[in-house]
Amino acid sequence: MKILVLLRQVPDLVEDLEVDDSGKALDVSEIKFKLNEYDEHALEEAILLKERGEADEVVALTQEGEGSEKVLYTALAKGATLAKSIAISGEASDSAQFAKLMAEAAKAEGGDMIMVGVQSVDDRDGQLAPIVAASLDMPCISAVTGVKVSGNTASIFKEYSGGIMAEFEADLPAVIGIQAAEQPPRYAPVSKIKQIQDSAEIGSLSASSSNGASSIEVLALAPPPKGEGAKMLDSGKDLLDVLKDLGVA
Amino acid sequence: MANILVVTEHIKGNFEDISFEMLGLARELAGATGGTCSALVFGAMKSNASQLGAADVVLAADAGDEYNPEEYSAIVESVIKDKSPDLVLIGSTSMGVDIAGQVGTTLNLPIISYCNAIEASGSAFKCTSQLYGGKLNSQVQVSQQAIVMVLAGSADPETGKSGGSASLEDVSAGKGAGKVRFKTLIEPEASDVDITQSQVLVSIGRGVGSKDDIEAIEELAESLNADVSCSRPIVDAGWMSKSRQVGKSGLKVKPKVYLALGISGAPEHIEGMKSASTIIAVNTDPQAPIFDVAHYGIVGDLFDVTEELMDELD
Amino acid sequence: MSEHKYQDSVQLEQVIVDGMDISGHWNKMFVPRALTQFDISGLEQLRDIPGAESINNCYQCAKCVGSCPVEYVGSYGPRKIYRKLQIGTNLIEDDYLWLCTTCKNCVRVCPKEVNMGEIIPAAREKAVLGGFIPDEIQEMLQSVSEYGNPMGESARKRAKWTKPIKDSIKNLAKAEEGESVDVLWFVGDFYAYHGRGNDAALAMVNVFNRLGVDFGILGEAEKTDGDSQRLVGESGLFEDLANHNDALFEKFPHKDLVVNDPHAYNAIKKFYPGITGNTRNVTHYTQFLSSRLDELKALMTKSFDKKVTFHDPCYLGRHNDEYNAPRELINSIPGATFIEMPRHKEQSYCCGGGGGGMWLDGLVANYTSERLSTNRVREAVETGAEVLLVCCPYEVSRFEDAVKAVNAEGKLEVMDIVEVINACIPEG
Numbered sequence: 001m002k003i004l005v006l007l008r009q010v011p012d013l014v015e016d017l018e019v020d021d022s023g024k025a026l027d028v029s030e031i032k033f034k035l036n037e038y039d040e041h042a043l044e045e046a047i048l049l050k051e052r053g054e055a056d057e058v059v060a061l062t063q064e065g066e067g068s069e070k071v072l073y074t075a076l077a078k079g080a081t082l083a084k085s086i087a088i089s090g091e092a093s094d095s096a097q098f099a100k101l102m103a104e105a106a107k108a109e110g111g112d113m114i115m116v117g118v119q120s121v122d123d124r125d126g127q128l129a130p131i132v133a134a135s136l137d138m139p140c141i142s143a144v145t146g147v148k149v150s151g152n153t154a155s156i157f158k159e160y161s162g163g164i165m166a167e168f169e170a171d172l173p174a175v176i177g178i179q180a181a182e183q184p185p186r187y188a189p190v191s192k193i194k195q196i197q198d199s200a201e202i203g204s205l206s207a208s209s210s211n212g213a214s215s216i217e218v219l220a221l222a223p224p225p226k227g228e229g230a231k232m233l234d235s236g237k238d239l240l241d242v243l244k245d246l247g248v249a
Numbered sequence: 250m251a252n253i254l255v256v257t258e259h260i261k262g263n264f265e266d267i268s269f270e271m272l273g274l275a276r277e278l279a280g281a282t283g284g285t286c287s288a289l290v291f292g293a294m295k296s297n298a299s300q301l302g303a304a305d306v307v308l309a310a311d312a313g314d315e316y317n318p319e320e321y322s323a324i325v326e327s328v329i330k331d332k333s334p335d336l337v338l339i340g341s342t343s344m345g346v347d348i349a350g351q352v353g354t355t356l357n358l359p360i361i362s363y364c365n366a367i368e369a370s371g372s373a374f375k376c377t378s379q380l381y382g383g384k385l386n387s388q389v390q391v392s393q394q395a396i397v398m399v400l401a402g403s404a405d406p407e408t409g410k411s412g413g414s415a416s417l418e419d420v421s422a423g424k425g426a427g428k429v430r431f432k433t434l435i436e437p438e439a440s441d442v443d444i445t446q447s448q449v450l451v452s453i454g455r456g457v458g459s460k461d462d463i464e465a466i467e468e469l470a471e472s473l474n475a476d477v478s479c480s481r482p483i484v485d486a487g488w489m490s491k492s493r494q495v496g497k498s499g500l501k502v503k504p505k506v507y508l509a510l511g512i513s514g515a516p517e518h519i520e521g522m523k524s525a526s527t528i529i530a531v532n533t534d535p536q537a538p539i540f541d542v543a544h545y546g547i548v549g550d551l552f553d554v555t556e557e558l559m560d561e562l563d
Numbered sequence: 564m565s566e567h568k569y570q571d572s573v574q575l576e577q578v579i580v581d582g583m584d585i586s587g588h589w590n591k592m593f594v595p596r597a598l599t600q601f602d603i604s605g606l607e608q609l610r611d612i613p614g615a616e617s618i619n620n621c622y623q624c625a626k627c628v629g630s631c632p633v634e635y636v637g638s639y640g641p642r643k644i645y646r647k648l649q650i651g652t653n654l655i656e657d658d659y660l661w662l663c664t665t666c667k668n669c670v671r672v673c674p675k676e677v678n679m680g681e682i683i684p685a686a687r688e689k690a691v692l693g694g695f696i697p698d699e700i701q702e703m704l705q706s707v708s709e710y711g712n713p714m715g716e717s718a719r720k721r722a723k724w725t726k727p728i729k730d731s732i733k734n735l736a737k738a739e740e741g742e743s744v745d746v747l748w749f750v751g752d753f754y755a756y757h758g759r760g761n762d763a764a765l766a767m768v769n770v771f772n773r774l775g776v777d778f779g780i781l782g783e784a785e786k787t788d789g790d791s792q793r794l795v796g797e798s799g800l801f802e803d804l805a806n807h808n809d810a811l812f813e814k815f816p817h818k819d820l821v822v823n824d825p826h827a828y829n830a831i832k833k834f835y836p837g838i839t840g841n842t843r844n845v846t847h848y849t850q851f852l853s854s855r856l857d858e859l860k861a862l863m864t865k866s867f868d869k870k871v872t873f874h875d876p877c878y879l880g881r882h883n884d885e886y887n888a889p890r891e892l893i894n895s896i897p898g899a900t901f902i903e904m905p906r907h908k909e910q911s912y913c914c915g916g917g918g919g920g921m922w923l924d925g926l927v928a929n930y931t932s933e934r935l936s937t938n939r940v941r942e943a944v945e946t947g948a949e950v951l952l953v954c955c956p957y958e959v960s961r962f963e964d965a966v967k968a969v970n971a972e973g974k975l976e977v978m979d980i981v982e983v984i985n986a987c988i989p990e991g
Contacts, residue, residue: 013382014710014717026385032717034709096353096360118346119362121381124389126360130350139319139428140351143343155432160260160343161401166316167432174428177346187701189691190708190799215359215395219375219388230530230546236557239529242545246527247405248449248473248506249562455967481924485934485968491925499925515758515960520714538758 001055001149001172003046004111005080006102006128007062007071009033010120024218026122035071038117044181045147046115047079054149055113057081061105061205063088069202076196077188083202084109090209094216095123099131101207107136108205111173113154118142118177125216129177139170142177251284251369254308254334256325257301258344259294259316261434266406267340268301271399273408274367275338276303282369284335286413289328291321295417302411308332308420315431318347323423326352331420333394336367336374341398349398359395365403382524402505402526441492442476449475450504452495452522453483456511456532456551460488466510469555472562478502480518496521510551514539602651609654614685620675621645627669627677632913633662636938637931641669641679655690661697661926664935665794665918666877671909680882683918687796700795703922708800711786711807712752713922722782724754724761731772736782740814746771746778746851747817749808749831751824752787753956759963760956766985767823767848773862773988774855778821781811788827790878793834795919802838805830809839820845823981825878825955826917832883847879849888849954849980856891863987866898871983872948873901874939874962875911876955889954892980897987902946912939916957933968940965943975950976952983 011017012032020027049055060075062068064085072083086105092098106114114136116128133140145165146157149172156168159179233239243249253275257268272288279286288304290297295309310324325348329337337352339345341363353360366377373392379400380387444450451470457463463477470477477493484494495502496518507525511532512518519542522528530543531551540546547554577586610619621642628640639662647659654660663683670678690696696704706715725732735742748771753760771778789804808831812820820843822828831845852859873893879885886908893901906912915935920927924934940962943951951962962977 011381012717013384014715015719016717017381017384019385026381032719099350100354124362124378124380124387126350126353126362127346128350130347131354134351134354139426140347141318141429142346142350157435158343161265164260165435167435168317169430169432171428179343184698184701186694187691187696187704189797190803192692192799194799215391215393216361217390217392219390221380221385221387223384224379224386230528230540230543233545233547235547236554237561239531239545239547239554240558240561242529243473243506246506247402248475482964482967484928485937485964491928515964517960 001113002057002059002111003049003055003113003115004059004061004106004109005039005043005046005075006106006114006116006132007039007043007060007075008036008117008120008128009062009067009071010036010122013121019221024221026221033067036117036120038119038178040117040185041181042115042117042176042178043075043078043080044183044185045178047186048182049147049149050079050081059084059109059111061086061102061109064204072202073193073196073200074188076200077192078186083200084205085202087204087206088209089206092209094125094214095120095128096125096131097209097212097214099126099128100135101209102128103132103135104207105205106132113149113172114138114175115178116175118144118179125214127177129175133175136173136175138173138175140175140177141168141170143179144176145178145180146182147176251278251282251335251374252332253278253284253286254329254332254337255286255288255304256337256339256345256348257288257290257294258340258342259291262293262297264294264297264300265340265342267342267399267401269303269406269409270401270404271338271340271409272301272303273404273406274399276408276412278336278367278369278374279305287332287334289325291316291324298417299415300410302413302415303409304413304415307415307417309417310420310422312422313431315434316344317425317429317431318344318351319425319427319429322348322351323425326355327422328420329356335394337396339396339398341400345398349396353396359391359393360398361389361391361395362398363400364397365400367397441490444476444478444493444495445500445502447476447478447502447504449473449506449508450478450495450502450525451475451508451510452478452480452512453510453551454480454512454518455482457483457488460486462552463488465552465555469559472559473508475506475508480512480515509539509543510555512539513537514542601649603649605652605654606645606648609648609682609686612685612689615682617676617678618645618648618682621677622675624674626672626674627679630668630672632666632668632915632935633664633927633931635912636933636935637662639930641677654686655693656695658926658930660686660690661700661919661923662930663918664877664913664915664920666913667881668910668913671881684794684796687794688798689796691796697923697926699922699925700919703919704792704795704797704800707787707792707804711804712756713787713791714752714756716756718786719783721755721785722780724756724764725780725782728765728768732768733779734782735779735815736784738779738815741816742779743816744777744779745817746776746819746821747812747815748778748780749788749820749822749827750780750785751822751827751956753959754823755785757956757960759959763823763956763959763979763982766979766982769985770852770981770988774858779815781815784811788822788824788830790826790830790834791917791919791921793830794917801834805835805838809835809841809843812843813841818844819851821848821851822846823848823954823956825876825883826957829878829882847885847888847954849879849892850885852981852984853888853891856895859984860895863895863897863984865987865989867896867983867987868898869949870900870902870947871896871950871952872904872943872946873907873952874904874914874943874958875908876953876958877911877913877917879954880911881909889952889980892984893952896983899983902948904942904946906942912942914939914955914958914961916961921957934961934965936961936965937968940969940971940975944969944971948975950978950983952978952980954980
């Protein structure tokens with residue numbers, strides 16, 4: 001049983017985000033990127049499956065570029081068995097195209113299960129898991145908070161609103177969009193990462209972009225309209241009106 | 250003229266609110282462009298079709314009564330092929346994520362995620378998406394058949410319940426390959442409330458004064474369909490359990506509405522609740538830092554405000 | 564002899580001590596009783612960890628239990644750790660590993676030199692490598708490794724607090740190598756990011772400026788000192804932080820390196836040299852200011868007519884033997900009446916924030932009846948003081964919460980010493 005985990009770096013929301021001169025895209029010149037938090041959960045779930053003996057291999061994959069080595073060494077320090085960076089020629093113009101490139105790399109690597117974070121802060125043009133699944137003709141279940149593997153099938157626990165969950169059974173190979181791992185993602189001690197850096201090799205894969213133009217035209221990217229601090233109300237009656245507008249009273 | 254297809258969602262035989270919200274948006278778009286608005290329902294939900302009052306046509310697909318990502322995606326795919334709607338609205342939800350991505354990829358349709366507003370612009374549509382955790386809004390325009398994933402709370406569910414003719418039409422549709430099988434629904438454990446899942450939280454802080462006073466807050470929470478949470482001093486005092494504590498050493502919550510009563514807003518507390526969509530603060534101190542992060546505020550005694558609210562609610 | 568369950572005994576045929584034959588029934592030794600036949604594998608595992616060997620010295624006299632601040636509000640003390648080890652507990656996987664605040668009060672009284680200040684971090688290092696980390700600590704470590712501060716705040720916003728006084732402060736973050744200052748001021752996380760810490764930081768800037776000190780800060784380039792990370796067992800991260808900060812100390816020549824956080828003082832003074840090979844002239848701000856006491860007194864002309872008491876930070880007091888500098892400053896506050904709390908100086912109580920305790924409130928709460936800071940604030944209130952003075956940035960928020968918990972709002976205020984000093988200096 002071999003699990004592929006696709007890891008993405010996304011803009012760190014701790015930073016102030018600014019829009020570039022075009023007024024349509026994020027200014028990435030000064031921004032800090034970090035591993036998508038849902039992807040950390042996907043990696044954790046995959047490692048848990050390996051530790052429980054339900055998986056043999058966990059391969060961490062990420063797009064080659066700034067910070068990619070750190071992402072992969074950290075994944076190895078946490079318990080991934082193999083790490084590979086994906087060299088992408090050309091550029092993915094949106095999250096759907098990016099997903100198709102990831103699918104191409106995943107296909108080249110081959111695996112019984114592909115785990116990814118259910119979403120990221122910038123995947124406006126569709127989420128990674130279902131697009132990878134459709135590209136590879138695999139079944140896909142997203143918003144997953146638990147997986148059990150037995151033979152060639154997996155029990156998958158999907159979360160709905162209000163805390164209700166559904167259990168599905170899926171034939172492998174399948175793509176899973178992880179909402180949350182069964183435990184918080186583990187911490188990789190710095191000394192362990194350093195040790196891995198000295199001993200482990202990072203492999204490589206490649207994928208090439210067809211670079212098809214996106215059929216979505218971006219008009220603007222801007223902070224949402226926002227008032228100055230709290231709007232002050234005079235009474236409980238005003239408050240009730242606000243609550244009614246919000247649909248809770 | 251725009252024809253809009255809404256993919257409804259249901260759990261345990263009831264439509265989810267997102268279905269009505271999307272239908273409300275679709276109704277408005279269809280009205281503005283002189284088009285039609287149809288709603289796709291699955292399996293036994295056909296018998297509830299009349300609830301979807303804003304739809305001109307309710308398309309009833311023969312399907313399992315319980316959601317199945319593979320089966321429902323296949324159905325949506327064949328209905329889109331068959332009916333060629335201009336725009337397909339799918340929830341930006343647990344179920345919607347499965348369907349939108351798979352159908353969009355198979356049919357090679359653009360997908361616009363996290364959308365909270367759609368307007369018709371000639372033959373095109375302008376959509377606003379909340380990106381980067383709500384820090385930036387992206388506005389895009391699409392002038393071909395597309396899938397739009399709509400965020401919960403984008404419209405009043407009531408708008409989806411009337412205004413159409415709601416005629417019923419059976420559709421035959423694909424079934425999927427059977428690689429995914431629904432097993433069972435699991436209800437949340439009834440032991441204690443998981444405040445990280447709560448949609449509305451009434452949260453209390455030091456301003457409450459004594460344990461006995463919490464009862465009044467619990468009554469308010471009940472009438473708002475909310476859960477009660479608190480800041481650390483309340484837990485320290487032993488008035489509420491640790492599982493209700495919001496903040497750095499407690500839980501991080503993201504409700505739709507966070508009503509902070511008598512909470513001053515120490516950074517340790519704000520860390521745990523700043524992701525709430527709407528924050529309303531009541532505090533006697535006009536300088537309390539909670540007002541910096543709140544969207545609405547009242548300077549005053551929390552019990553006065555609570556009492557006034559209860560009177561109004563009755 | 565009657566039948567008795569302890570009757571099994573060993574008796575040597577012949578015993579000769581110092582040439583004297585003392586063979587006989589009086590040297591009979593009972594076979595160890597069942598009561599002392601323990602599974603000591605836990606003890607063996609712990610004492611094998613480099614740094615934790617002294618656990619083996621313990622003869623269970625329990626002096627430490629009486630001195631332990633956690634025991635005071637709960638049921639935990641170093642001897643209880645020993646007892647757990649005796650009955651087979653693996654401390655590495657046990658919550659007890661995380662209750663120690665490394666306050667060092669037990670080390671002060673232990674007749675056998677069992678050094679919990681060394682045992683605990685060594686054992687935690689093993690726990691961290693093995694993945695046995697409390698969630699709260701894990702989150703803190705993640706933040707520090709990602710952003711260089713435990714709050715998870717943007718590293719770029721580390722100097723944001725200087726915005727209102729930009730012109731009266733030299734930020735060296737983007738300065739050329741070799742830019743020199745008399746005082747390099749290591750601001751620290753809480754002064755930089757916490758609202759109440761900001762108040763103290765701004766006060767510190769004003770006091771520096773009024774004393775005419777040529778000083779500079781490291782601004783966005785500074786990272787957390789790492790002492791708390793070391794004490795929760797993340798030695799690799801501590802090493803990185805020490806190297807990072809020390810490179811900045813090297814880059815900007817200075818006479819004094821002033822810190823406001825006793826944990827930073829402890830780390831830079833005692834533990835950075837072992838990693839970087841460099842010794843820095845580091846002083847705590849109370850030491851720096853008390854060395855300028857005459858000038859300071861001349862500036863402090865406004866009266867502060869309040870009864871004050873003072874909490875000794877563990878990492879300035881017991882860890883570094885500095886009890887006088889803060890007291891010299893407090894005694895110079897015009898108009899103030901200084902009342903000591905019963906537990907002060909060497910016997911000072913602990914606020915609970917040290918040794919990672921700052922990030923362990925959730926876990927510690929399961930083993931204590933109240934927070935240590937709450938217990939300390941009760942003591943402060945008892946003295947009749949109106950102001951609880953502190954000189955460790957961890958303490959302001961901890962004690963202010965505690966003041967609320969004991970219903971002492973309006974009765975007891977918590978202030979950093981530098982805030983009071985600044986309040987006594989009239990504008991001019």
